[in-house]
Each structure stands twice: as structure tokens, then as C-alpha cells.
Amino acid sequence: MSEHGPSEQPASPGGGRGGVVRGVSGNMVTTAFAGQVRMNEVAYIELADRKGAAIRLKAEVIRIRNGECDMQVFEDTRDIQVGTRVSFTGELLGIELGPGLLAMTYDGLGNPLDELAVKCGYFLQRGVYLPTLQRTRRWAFTPVARPGQRLAAGHALGTVPEAVFQHRIMVPFGIVGQVEVVEVAAPGDYTVDHVIAKVRLLATGEVRSVTMVQTWPVKRPIRAFAERLLPTAPLTTRTRIVDAFFPVAEGGTACVPGPFGSGKTVFQQAVSRFAEADIVIVAACGERAGEVVETLREFPELIDPRSGRPLMERTIIICNTSSMPVAAREASVYTAVTLAEYYRQMGLRALLLADSTSRWAQALREMSGRLEEIPGEEAFPAYLGSLIAAFYERAGLVRLEDPNLGAARGSVTLIGTVSPAGGNFEEPVTQSTLAVVGCFLGLTYARSYAKRFPAISPIESWSKYLERMRPALDAAYFPGWVDTVGRLQQLYVAGQRVADQMKVVGEDDLSLPDFVRYLSSELVDAVFMQQNAFSEVDASPSNARTALLLRLTSEVVEFDFGFATKDEARSTFTELTAAFRDWNLAAQGSAEYDDHLGRIHRRLRGGDRASHAAVAHA
Ligand code: ADP
Ligand code: MG
Numbered sequence: 001m002s003e004h005g006p007s008e009q010p011a012s013p014g015g016g017r018g019g020v021v022r023g024v025s026g027n028m029v030t031t032a033f034a035g036q037v038r039m040n041e042v043a044y045i046e047l048a049d050r051k052g053a054a055i056r057l058k059a060e061v062i063r064i065r066n067g068e069c070d071m072q073v074f075e076d077t078r079d080i081q082v083g084t085r086v087s088f089t090g091e092l093l094g095i096e097l098g099p100g101l102l103a104m105t106y107d108g109l110g111n112p113l114d115e116l117a118v119k120c121g122y123f124l125q126r127g128v129y130l131p132t133l134q135r136t137r138r139w140a141f142t143p144v145a146r147p148g149q150r151l152a153a154g155h156a157l158g159t160v161p162e163a164v165f166q167h168r169i170m171v172p173f174g175i176v177g178q179v180e181v182v183e184v185a186a187p188g189d190y191t192v193d194h195v196i197a198k199v200r201l202l203a204t205g206e207v208r209s210v211t212m213v214q215t216w217p218v219k220r221p222i223r224a225f226a227e228r229l230l231p232t233a234p235l236t237t238r239t240r241i242v243d244a245f246f247p248v249a250e251g252g253t254a255c256v257p258g259p260f261g262s263g264k265t266v267f268q269q270a271v272s273r274f275a276e277a278d279i280v281i282v283a284a285c286g287e288r289a290g291e292v293v294e295t296l297r298e299f300p301e302l303i304d305p306r307s308g309r310p311l312m313e314r315t316i317i318i319c320n321t322s323s324m325p326v327a328a329r330e331a332s333v334y335t336a337v338t339l340a341e342y343y344r345q346m347g348l349r350a351l352l353l354a355d356s357t358s359r360w361a362q363a364l365r366e367m368s369g370r371l372e373e374i375p376g377e378e379a380f381p382a383y384l385g386s387l388i389a390a391f392y393e394r395a396g397l398v399r400l401e402d403p404n405l406g407a408a409r410g411s412v413t414l415i416g417t418v419s420p421a422g423g424n425f426e427e428p429v430t431q432s433t434l435a436v437v438g439c440f441l442g443l444t445y446a447r448s449y450a451k452r453f454p455a456i457s458p459i460e461s462w463s464k465y466l467e468r469m470r471p472a473l474d475a476a477y478f479p480g481w482v483d484t485v486g487r488l489q490q491l492y493v494a495g496q497r498v499a500d501q502m503k504v505v506g507e508d509d510l511s512l513p514d515f516v517r518y519l520s521s522e523l524v525d526a527v528f529m530q531q532n533a534f535s536e537v538d539a540s541p542s543n544a545r546t547a548l549l550l551r552l553t554s555e556v557v558e559f560d561f562g563f564a565t566k567d568e569a570r571s572t573f574t575e576l577t578a579a580f581r582d583w584n585l586a587a588q589g590s591a592e593y594d595d596h597l598g599r600i601h602r603r604l605r606g607g608d609r610a611s612h613a614a615v616a617h618a
Contacts, residue, residue: 019086021045022068027325028370029059029071031086037061037069040092040219045073046085047127055127058109059086060093060327063371072327072367074109075126092217095335096132097342098192099139099160099167099212103310105317106132108285108332113319133213138189141169141196141212144404149181150202154224154345156405157184157197157210163313165278168346168405169196172214173224178202218334222341225398225410231438231465233472235351235413238274238540239267241456241529244485244550246463247473248439250349251397251411254463255433258443259423263455267443268353268417270454270533273302273311274540277351277413279343280311283318283336285329285359305540326363333360337394340412347400347408354416357388361429377428385432392416392436425460439463452530458492477547484554488524491557495521507566515566519573520557527580528553538584545588552600553580559604576603 019033029045037043044056057080059071073080095110105113110132111124124130139160145151153175159166171179179199190196192212200207216222231249248254258264272280302311318336320329333354340350354360361380368381376382395414401407416437420427423445425434434440440462447455466473470482498518502510510518528549532538541549556576563569583596 017088017090019043019069019088021080021082021084021086023082024077024080025370026366027073027077027327028367029073029077029080029086030068031071032068033086033088034067037064037088038092039064040217041088042091042093043071043086043088045071045080046087047079056087057127058129060331061088062367070371072330074325074328074331076325091215093219093331093334094215094217095338096213096215097339098133098169098214099162100133100137100192101316101339101342102163102279102314103312103316105319106335107324108318108320108328108330108335110335133192135191135193138191139167139212140188141185141190142187143184143196145181145184145197147181147183149403150178151181151199151403152178152224154222154400155402157181157199160212164307164309165346165348169210169212170224170345171199172208172210173216173222173345174214175199175201175208176203179208182207216338216342218331218338221394222338222345224345226401227399229397229399229409230468231397231411232468234465234469234476235349235411236276236476236543237271238276239270239454239456240531240541240546240549241454241458242441243546244528245458245489246439246441246456246461247465247469248413248415248463249397249465249469250413251395252413252439252465253392253395253437254413254415254439254441255418255430255437256415256441256443257418257420257423257425257430257433258448258455259445260419262423262443262445262448263453264417264419264443265355266533267441267454267456268355268415269298270539271351271415272315272353274305275351276349278314278348279340279350280315281318281336281340281350281352282315283332283352283354285318285320285332285336285354285356326366329359329363330367333357333391337391337412337414340414341394344398344410344412345400347405347410349411349413351413352395352415354414356419357391357416357433358419358429361388380428384428385435388429388432389436392433438465452525453533454531456529458489458525458529459496476543477550481547481550484550488528488550488554488557491517492521492524492529495519495524510566512563512566512569516561516563516569519569523573523577523580524553524557526577527584532585535585537587541584542588549580549584555604556600572603576600579603 017035019031021029022032023030041061043059045059047055049055057073057075059073061069061071063070111130141158141160143158145157151171153171153173155171156168158169179201182198182200185196195209195211197210198207231251233250234247235250236243256264272282300312304311316339318332320332336352340352343350365380373381392414395412397411400410418430418433420430442457442460443455444457474481495517498514579596579599586592586596
């Protein structure tokens with residue numbers, strides 16, 4: 001229902017309006033109010049602690065009817081009683097946007113979590129809210145717009161350096177129509193609250209002061225771009241099975257479902273470190289507390305393999321644990337995607353990793369239950385599918401047209417994990433997600449149990465982007481890459497069919513060609529699809545290295561060795577698999593690298609070259 005979606009109601013007449021609590025049910029509070037209240041409006045529940053000091057608990061309006069509204073409270077609701085006072089702010093649930101977001105860790109509401117909180121694994125005290133952006137830090141502002149210029153929402157007024165990027169200070173996204181620049185600040189160091197420009201709205205003549213910070217309602221997409229583009233280029237993750245067989249598009253979406261322990265978090269972390277993105281936003285919403293703290297502890301120490309700078313400089317972590325109120329989890333996915341959209345507006349490639357969206361869906365289910373809505377499948381709200389669709393629609397590749405900075409492309413790529421109970425992909429969250437994403441990376445228990453990591457199923461997974469990205473992929477690896485990948489995949493599937501057969505009839509009754517098919521399939525799996533996320537070398541191969549590995553792998557499996565016996569075939573494949581696996585772990589330029597490559601080449605020179613499908617060399 002639209003009740004949870006972005007509201008299109010007109011702005012209400014400012015804050016200060018009051019209400020009174022009529023009922024409390026878990027994290028939901030029903031409040032009677034006079035006047036006007038709008039959907040997703042923020043309200044504070046006014047309490048006093050035991051010593052009589054005021055505590056204000058943040059809440060969001062999620063349903064309005066007959067002079068009462070239901071609010072989800074982002075805090076523990078103890079001590080709230082019938083009669084407790086509520087004040088409405090007139091503001092939608094929003095997040096501050098501006099320089100200083102990078103390298104930060106926030107909770108779902110945009111409260112910065114300091115290092116101490118992160119290290120000790122505790123979060124803010126009830127009713128404590130901190131500004132998202134630091135107020136005292138100064139940023140070196142360079143104007144780009146000139147007085148008299150006509151601009152629109154999203155156009156840059158100036159820039160400040162943030163990490164390795166030029167952070168654009170833009171005409172606020174909420175401004176409708178054109179503005180005329182009245183004045184722009186001179187180059188200098190300013191805090192985020194300093195007025196860096198004044199603009200006149202052409203429609204009304206009103207003059208607005210613009211600072212480096214604007215607040216944006218998290219449930220509304222930021223649309224201050226010229227045009228949406230069809231994603232046609234890959235977002236390289238450096239996880240081979242993904243990049244080759246089930247590639248994710250830059251500006252595309254992917255769903256990563258998997259049972260507990262199948263490697264979702266390890267995969268997300270590998271992607272967050274190695275993916276070819278400018279900005280990475282990790283939304284750790286509602287996983288086990290210990291795991292989240294682990295993520296946070298590790299991150300600050302990691303070095304970006306490409307820039308040699310701390311990975312944290314290009315990362316924002318949004319962190320809620322399963323011990324926090326469900327409403328905070330719901331907010332955190334929206335906060336995270338809003339941050340991603342914000343950096344997309346600067347012409348950057350933002351990657352959002354949401355782990356796990358099931359926890360978010362559970363939060364929706366809980367609130368829906370409290371609202372006594374008519375439940376859909378497995379008691380999830382009937383509108384679960386449309387909420388999930390609306391969330392993934394916020395991904396995308398866009399074209400930006402800036403009068404002063406020129407044309408650019410920006411993107412939000414969205415990868416969400418789902419943790420279906422028992423690994424059953426038929427459940428509503430997985431199914432609703434699969435209906436809208438472009439790429440499905442299904443982690444299976446069978447593969448993780450067999451220690452075939454990453455446990456992404458080569459049979460069940462798919463990517464709708466593969467064909468559309470053919471030119472870009474062939475350019476990134478080598479001409480004919482997509483075809484070679486296709487042949488390997490067919491070969492893999494054929495060999496796995498033999499493997500299934502073998503479970504029934506045993507090895508002895510297999511023909512020699514079928515047995516070689518099986519061995520080839522296992523080799524493709526062992527040397528190309530599997531990858532050790534804990535090996536510095538194997539975890540992030542370059543495109544060139546992946547291209548060479550794919551060439552060699554296909555050369556091996558399409559090579560006619562002229563085996564006389566199964567034993568001979570087995571020993572050859574065992575030897576080759578070992579050589580490849582050693583090579584995958586050897587750093588480029590090392591003596592081992594050449595040694596292991598030599599082992600592979602020598603083994604290939606021993607037999608006859610298959611005439612039908614020898615792979616072209618570079
Ligand atoms: P989930 O988040 O799905 O519950 P995890 O990501 O925590 O699962 O993974 C569980 C375990 O599986 C890890 O602790 C690790 O030992 C192993 N594992 C997962 N992925 C890999 C990988 N790519 N390489 C090596 N080991 C892995
Ligand atoms: Mg996990």
C-alpha cells in the first residue's frame with residue numbers, strides 16, 4: 001500500500017504540533033493529534049527518565065486515520081504510556097547530506113557511531129541523536145557557478161575535496177524548477193553550515209540560502225539527473241564466477257540469497273573490498289551483533305588494493321544489529337540507498353551492499369502485524385513485493401548534465417543478500433526480490449558444505465545483463481570472451497550431468513569420453529569458479545589475469561589428450577587442477593607464478609590439439 005511509500009502530500013505547516021499517546025504495542029505507538037500530520041513525518045515522544053530529565057524518542061508516522069496516527073518508534077518503548085505527550089516535527093524521516101559522510105559509520109537514522117561504540121559493540125543511549133555531519137570541520141570550497149547563471153536541482157554551485165573525490169555542493173534536490181544564482185561564496189575554508197550561495201527560485205522569486213548540507217527524505221528517490229540510462233557495462237567484482245558467468249551491471253541489481261553459513265557475509269565483504277566502485281556503502285542491517293562489530297573492526301585497517309589508501313576512505317557503513325528495534329532496520333536500508341544516490345549525483349559509481357534484506361522484511365512483517373493489516377504470504381505484508389521493487393528501482397545508471405562541470409555518468413549498483421529460512425528460495429522475500437533484480441547469485445548449502453567457495457550455484461544462478469553487456473565484456477577481457485564463457489558453462493553443465501549419473505551407476509559403467517567430461521567440469525569448478533576469499537592474491541585477480549585463466553582453462557578442457565584409460569585421465573586432471581590452484585595463489589611476477597604456469601603449459605604440449613575449438617591466443 002502507498003501508506004508505506006513516499007508521500008506526495010503537501011508540506012505541512014511546520015513543527016510544534018502536539019499529540020497524545022493512545023496506545024502502545026511493541027514498537028508501535030498510536031497517537032491522537034489535532035490538525036495535520038503526514039506520512040513518514042518524524043515525531044518525538046516526550047518522556048522523562050527516572051531522574052526527571054527529558055528524553056525524546058524518535059518515531060515515524062506510518063499510518064494515519066481518523067485523527068489518530070500509528071508511528072514506529074526507533075527505540076525501546078518502555079515507559080511510554082497512554083497520555084504521554086508527542087510532538088510532530090513537520091519533517092519527513094530524512095538524512096543530512098554533505099561532505100564528511102565518507103569513512104563514517106552510522107546507525108540507521110544517521111547517528112554517527114564513534115570508534116568506541118564500534119569497538120565495544122554498543123550503540124547510542126536511548127533518545128540520544130547526533131548530527132550526521134560534523135559541524136566544526138572546515139572544507140576547502142571552490143565555487144563553480146557564477147552569479148546570474150540559471151541552474152536547477154543537482155547542479156553544482158561549487159566543490160570541496162573529500163577523500164580522493166571532488167564532492168559537489170549542489171542546488172538542493174528538493175528545489176523545483178530553475179533558479180538564478182544570486183551570489184556564490186569566494187574560495188575558502190568553510191564549515192558545512194556556512195552559506196555558500198544564494199539562489200532565487202524563478203517560479204516564486206523567493207531567495208534561498210544554500211549551505212553545504214541538505215536534508216533529504218530517505219524514502220524518496222533523488223532524481224536530480226538528466227536521464228536514466230540502460231546499464232551496459234559490468235561492475236567488476238573480482239569474484240570470478242560472478243564476473244564471468246553471472247556478471248553484475250554497473251547501475252544494476254543483484255540478489256544473493258543463501259542459507260545461514262553459506263558465505264553471504266564473506267562474499268559481501270570481498271565485494272566491498274575489491275569491486276570497481278568509487279563509493280561503497282555497506283548496510284549491515286540486523287545481522288548478528290558480533291558479526292557486525294567484526295565488520296566494523298576490520299574495515300578501518302584494510303587498504304584499497306587500487307589506490308593504496310585506507311578502504312574506509314571510500315566507504316560508509318550503516319549498521320544496525322538484530323538487537324536493535326526493528327524500525328531502525330527499516331530506516332537503515334533507505335538511509336543507505338539515499339547516500340548511494342547522493343554520491344551518484346556527483347558522477348561517481350556507488351555500490352550498495354545490503355546484508356541482509358530479510359531482516360528488513362522481518363521488520364516490515366512485524367510492523368504490519370501490529371497494524372493488523374491483512375497479511376500476505378507467510379504473514380509478510382501484501383505490499384512486500386512493491387516495497388522491494390521500489391527499493392531496487394533506486395539503483396541505476398544516470399546521465400548528469402552540469403552547466404559548469406559538463407556531462408558525467410553516475411551509478412548506484414545494488415546488491416542485497418537474502419537469508420531465507422532453511423535456504424528455501426521459494427519464500428516471499430527471495431521471490432519478490434528475484435522478480436525485480438537483474439542478477440541472481442544463489443548460494444547453496446551443498447556447495448558450502450563441500451567447501452566449494454564462493455558457494456554461488458553455477459546451475460541455479462543467472463544474470464540478465466550478460467547479453468546486453470557482450471561488447472563491454474569482450475572489450476574488458478578479450479574478443480570472444482562471452483562465447484568462451486558460454487562454452488565453458490555448457491561443458492560444466494554437461495559434466496555435472498555425468499556426475500549425477502555416476503552417483504547412480506558408479507564410475508565403472510561410464511564411457512571414457514563421459515568420464516573426461518566429468519573431470520573437465522570439475523576442473524572448471526575447482527580452478528575458475530572456486531576462489532579463496534582469504535588469499536590476498538586469489539581474492540582479487542586483475543581482469544588480465546582472469547582472462548588468461550579463462551583461456552587456459554578452456555584450452556585444457558577442449559584439448560584432446562588422447563587418453564587410453566580413465567586412470568590416465570584422472571591423474572592428468574588431478575595434476576592440472578593442482579597446478580592451476582597453485583598458480584591462482586601465486587603473486588604475479590613471483591618465481592612460483594612462472595613455475596606453475598610452466599607446469600600447465602608442459603602438460604598441454606604433451607597431447608594433440610583439438611581441432612574444433614582451440615582458444616585463440618592474445
Ligand atoms: P553467512 O553470512 O551466509 O551466514 P558467512 O559469510 O559468515 O555465511 O560464511 C560462513 C563461513 O564460510 C565463513 O566463516 C568461512 O569460513 C566460509 N567461507 C565463506 N565464503 C568463503 C570463501 N569465499 N572462501 C573461503 N571460505 C569461505
Ligand atoms: Mg552473514
